[in-house]
Amino acid sequence: MKRIKAAALLGMCMAVFTACRGKADVNSVSELEQGIQTVEEAVNAERSEISVQDIKSSREVREGTSADTVVTPEDFPMEYDYGSGRISDWSREDMLKKTPKPKGNETVLNTVPNPVKIQALYLWEEGNVPAVTRFTEDMDGYFDEWNFRPYVTAIPVRDGVKPKGAVVLMAGGAYQFRGNYTDSLPTAAALREYGFQTFLVDYRLRPYTQEEGALDVARAVRFIRKYADVYGIAPDNIAVMGFSAGGIQAGEFLMHYDEMVDGTKLDADYIPDELDDIPAHTSAAGMIYSFYGRLSVGNMDPDWLSKGELPPTFYVYGTEDPFYTQFEEQYEVIKTMGIDTGRIVLNNWPHGFGSDGGWVEDYAQWLEGIFPSGGALETAGEEGMELFTPETRIQDVIDDPAFEGFGRLVFPVDLGLEGTLTLKEAGNRLVWYSHVNPERTVSIVNEMKARVQRGEKIFYDIYTDEEKKKDPSKEDTGLFYFRGDPGEKFAVVNAGGGFMYVAAMHDSFPHMQELAKQGYHAFALIYRPGAQTACEDLARAVAFIQEHAEEFQVHREGYSLWGGSAGARMAAWLGSYGTAAFGEKEYPAPGAVIMQYTGLSEVYGNEPPTYACVGVNDGIASYRTMERRIKGIRANGTAGEIEVFDGLSHGFGLGEGTVAEGWINRAVAFWEENTDQ
Structure with missing residues (x-):
C-alpha cells in the first residue's frame, strides 16, 4: 500500500512536470511548486515491506x-x-x-x-x-x-x-x-x-x-x-x-x-x-x-x-x-x-x-x-601520463622524460631556483612579479607534457650546435611552441625579468597557452640576459620562424610581438628597428606589438600598431610614461591603445582574479583589427 502511494505521488509529479512545456505563467509556476513538493514526498515516503x-x-x-x-x-x-x-x-x-x-x-x-x-x-x-x-x-x-x-x-x-x-x-x-x-x-x-x-x-x-x-x-x-x-x-x-x-x-x-x-x-x-x-x-x-x-x-x-x-x-x-x-x-x-x-x-x-x-x-x-584499456592512459608503451600537481618539485618537472634536452629551460635558469621547490612555491621566487597563479603553473606543465605525448614538438633550438659551441651562452635559449590552426598568424611572447632572468612561467607561458587555444601559433622565447643579446635572440627567433614557416604552417605576415616588462622593451625595439638591426636578414615587420608594464618612452615614428596595459600602482613602470608613448604613437597616425588598471602593481601577467583579467582578449582583438586593415 505504501509503495503504491509513493508511486501515485511520483506519477502525479511526472505528469505535472511533463505538462510544464510551452510558455510558463502563474499557474505553471504553482504547478512547478506542486511538483517539487511531490518529489519531496515521494523521496521521503515510508518504505514498504517488500521482501x-x-x-x-x-x-x-x-x-x-x-x-x-x-x-x-x-x-x-x-x-x-x-x-x-x-x-x-x-x-x-x-x-x-x-x-x-x-x-x-x-x-x-x-x-x-x-x-x-x-x-x-x-x-x-x-x-x-x-x-x-x-x-x-x-x-x-x-x-x-x-x-x-x-x-x-x-x-x-x-x-x-x-x-x-x-x-x-x-x-x-x-x-x-x-x-x-x-x-x-x-x-x-x-x-x-x-x-x-x-x-x-x-x-x-x-x-x-x-x-x-x-x-x-x-x-x-x-x-x-x-x-x-x-x-x-x-x-x-x-x-x-x-x-x-x-x-x-x-x-x-x-x-x-x-x-x-x-x-x-x-x-x-x-x-x-x-x-x-x-x-x-x-x-x-x-x-x-x-x-x-x-x-x-x-x-x-x-x-x-x-x-x-x-x-x-x-x-x-x-x-x-x-x-x-x-x-x-x-x-x-x-x-x-x-x-x-x-x-x-x-x-x-x-x-x-x-x-x-x-x-x-x-x-x-x-x-x-x-573500460577498454582497463584503467589509466597508456601512451607509447608507457603506463600513463602522471599529472603534475602543486606539490610536484620543479626538479621532477625538469627531469621528466617528456622534457628531455630542454627541461632546465622550463624554469628560469639564471635565477638559481632550488630543485626542491614545489610548483606552488616557485612563483614566489619570481622577482618583481605579482599575482602569480600556481594553478596556471600546474596547468602549463601538464599541457606541455600532454602535447609531447601526443607527438607534438614543443621546443626548438634557434641556434645551431656550431653557434652554441662558439658562444656557450646561447645554450640557454630557444622557443617553446604551442601549435595553432594551419595557416594562422603567429605570436612571439617575451617574458620580463629585468634582463637578468626570464620569468616565462608567469609572463610568457600563460600568454602562449591562451593564444594557442584561440587558434594562433604561439611561441615563448627563452633568451639571454642583457638588452642587446635579448634583442638578438628575438631577431633570431623571428628569422627562425619565418624560415620554417611551412613546417610550422604559419602565416608569415601580420604576426605579433608580445612582452612584459623587459620583454615588452624587446618587442617594441624589434617592432621599431626590425630584425636587420640585430644581425638578421630583414623580415616583415610585425602587425602589432603588445606591451605590458614597461617604462619605455621613445617614439620614432616607425612603430607598429601598439597595445599597452599597466597598473596604476606600478612602482617600476609608470602608467603615465606608457600613456605618453601611446599618445605619441597615435600622433604619428598609427593605432595605439592603452588600458590602465586601478590598484595593480608591476608584473600581473594575465591578471587572473584581478580587474585586469581578460585584457589578453582585448589585445588579441586589437591585433586582429590592425592586421585586417
Missing part, C-alpha cells in the same frame, strides 16, 4: 547502507558543499541549489582545462548553441533563465589518486530542475576516490527538448576526449551516467546523438567547430533509478534499443521505487540482447537516493573492468 525473496533476481539485492556515503570533501570549495550525501539529511534547498556558473566567458573551446581543480566551462560558444526551441525573455517560471547556457563542471580525482577514466554525470529533476547537490555532486565526490575524473553536465531543461539536452551531453564528451591526456585517461575510458531524468538524458545521447552526430542534426544554422571533429564516443553507461526511454516510460523494445548500439550498462535502483518493475524489465531486455550489464538493487529504498546506499564502489569496480 528480498519477492525479487526475481535476488543475487544483486542488498540492504542499503549509509556507512560509506561520502560527505563533502574538505578540499571542495564552499560553494560545492552538498552536506552529508545522505538522503535522510536532504532539504528542498539542497534539491534546487544550482552549481556555480563558469567565470566570464570561459568555454570548452577557448579555455585550457585545469586537471587539478574544480573548473566550470560553458559548453557552447556564445551565439552558436544548436537549438530548435525559442526560450525568450518574457517566458518565466522555469528553473533556468531564458539566457541559460549549458555548462560542464570538471571535478578531478583527489591529489595522489591515479586516474582510471572519466564519468559524465547528469542529475535528475524530471526535466524541471537539476538536483546536482543530491545526485551528481555526492556521486562525483565518491567516484573521484576510486580514480575517476568526473564531469557534471548542466544540460538544458524545459522548455527545451530532450534532444537539445542530448547535444549538451555530446559536447561534454567531445571536450573530455580532446583533453583526455591532460586528464590522464585513455580517450575511450569515458562513461555517461544519469539519475532519473538525467539517466533518460544519457540514454537519449547514446541512442541518437553520440559518435559523429553534431548540432546540425537539429539546427541547420549551427556552425560546427573543431570539437565536432571528435567522436562523442563512450564505453559505458550508468542508469541510476533510470532507464532508456522517455520521461516515466522505459522502452522495452529490443529492436528499438538495438539501433542505439548501446554500451555496457549498469543499473542501480531501489525496490520501493515506483518504477521498480520497469527497471527490472529493461534490465532483463538489455541483458538478453547480449549487452554487458551490472546491477545493484537496494531493498526497501525509494527513488532519488543519489550516492547513498553503498553502491558507488561496486559501480567503480564494474567500470574498471569494462
